[in-house]
Amino acid sequence: MRLLKFVLLSCLFALALAGCQTTGTQNNKITEQQYAYSAAIRWGDFEGAVNMIKPELRAKLAPTPMQLERYKQIQISGYNDVGTEMDKTKGTAVRLINIGVINRHTLAERNVRYTEAWEWDPEVKTWWLISGLPDFWEGQ
Template sequence: MRPTVHTLSAFVMLLSALLLASCASTLGPVNDSLQKTQYAWAGAIRWGDFEGAWGVVDPAYRAANPLTDLEMERYQQVQISSYRELASTADLQGGYAGRDIEIGVINRHTLAERTVRYREEWRYDAIDKQWWLTSGMPDLWQGQ
């Protein structure tokens, strides 16, 4: 008995569904971890917890680019009014993700508001099962 085209098509579709399900099951925790980490990061920035946000920055980046007390003090001079994702990309198998963000920034002294664009770059540490921000803290003073 020879398989028909319909039987082969059904078999290929079933196999594809099983492969997708296996990929989803192995990458599901990685994706969940990314979403939780990005949510925590956005919350820290949005509510002015810049020290907490600094803890999400890649340890290698922090070691190479330590924040000075003066730089941290500058972050205390602003209020974040909005934090909006404009676009995102992710290669979960490659351990990479990126997001384009628009941040509303209010100067606490002048009450002047402006928007800043920022590109987040994320990498996944498979050993620690942790996502790290590799692009550093947002430059809230660009163009000033």
């Protein structure tokens, strides 16, 4: 009887560890993707950032050639995470970002709020951006 309890507890412990590892992998992956995405935006690599958009949404959310030209007119001066919320049951994450934007022609700086939305793809074990690139000209 004692041996049976030991075996059952060992199995439960192993399953619990496996669950933690999966969650840990998702958490590590979202951190890696968000870091790579924010680096692309900070360095003005908007074409590279487009590659992080979910493939099924990319054609709809990707900027047009004219919009990409507009991105060349700005310089990013800051990219700060204001708050993050993750829903592991749905496989989604939302991150509120404050971005400093400088117009290269006027050298005027302003701040833009942007909400990133991410979705976990269990098949390829990666996070995809589902909100599109920031619109730095909204309301102007």
